[in-house]
Amino acid sequence: MIDSHCHTFYSKHATGTVDELVRASIAAGVTVLTITDHAPFPVDSDNRLLESELEQYFADIDSVRQTYRGQITILRGLELDYMPGTDNFNRELLARYPMDFVIGSIHYVEVPDEPMVKVWELSRLASPAFLDRYFANLEALLDSGLVDAVGHADTLLRGVPEDILIRRFEPLLELLARSGIAFELNASGLRKSSLDSVTGMEVLGLWTYPSRELLGQMIARDVPFTIGSDAHNPRDAGAGIADMLATLRPQGLLQRISYYEQRRRIDVALDTLVSPSNP
Template structure:
């Protein structure tokens, strides 16, 4: 099993040490784990690594590599926030630390004349003004050339109809393919709440993301895929990874990629034998 998106207590809103995450990942059947805590950033500094913690963060990962050598491959990464104008800040950070993997994600969207929108504020995700800003930011993220994979770009499906999301994302397909970036299949959409289409009530247990309808279009454009649990607690290490691959394979998913020293490694999913027995996604309850 490959899990290329995971967090520890260094992200502040997550729990578990690096060692605890690694041990839980081994128990879950993960063989290649990339640790990707939230990188330092000027926005929301209470929910991420501080610059002063980076040396200790990477030292903890190196210690885990030594401790669990031969039992699991541990790669070091960061999940970066993207906002227009922050490219120089991120470029400097990337130059200072050797990474295996850099995820670029849009978590915060500045709105003219309005409070900044956070992508977990579900009722605010469907306005035209927000969508204009979000997809402009996403275009900038893909174009800047700083990242290996775009993280949970379809998290908006927690509060947005899929046809609206597709209408907005499809113009970016050619750009994404040209960039060489991977698209992340993020399994946390199987665990997180979402708004029901008609009542707009927040509920658990519905498939929100990744987008099943977008997958064939990404495959047609030869966009590679990474996959990750986006775990914020050791007990969710590897959660949903095997299940997601089982559901998406009939839709055309053939390969999963991970990154080592910022270079993509492609793996045929037929060679993967994950040991995930989670029952989070029930076929009868899954939403298209």
């Protein structure tokens, strides 16, 4: 089992040490784990690594790589934030530390005449002004050449109807395919709340993302996929990955999953991956 997206206490709003996360991941059956704490970013310092912690963060990852050698492959990653105007900041950050994998995610969006929108503010996601800026920023991220994969780009499905999201996403499919950037299948969509369109209340237990319809369109364009639990504590190590694959594979769509070593893509055919439907 591959898990290419997870967090430790270094992200501040997540818990568990690197060692605790790795032990829980081994217990959950993960064999290739990329640790991807939130990278330093100018707009926020409470929910991410500080630049002063990066040295220790990577040292911790290198240490568990040695300790658990033979049981699990451990890779060095970061989840980068993206906003227009931050390219140089991000580029300099990435140049300082050799890494295996870089996810680019959009968590914050500046909308004219409004306080900054965070993508977990579900009731604000369906506004056309927000969607305009979100997809403009996503296009700029795909153009930036900074990242290996785009993280949970369809997380907006927590507050946006699927047909609206797909209409917004379709113009970017060509660019996504051409960029070579992978699309992340993020399993946190199986356990996060979403907005009920009738009552406006947040409800649990619905699979919101990844979008299965969008997935089909990306497969048709040969877009590579990464996969991750997005665990924010050791209890969620590997969570949702086997369930997600078990659901997507019988649809005959998904044939391979990729992960990255030293920023180079490695494709794994799904019939060689162990999951409950293929023990």
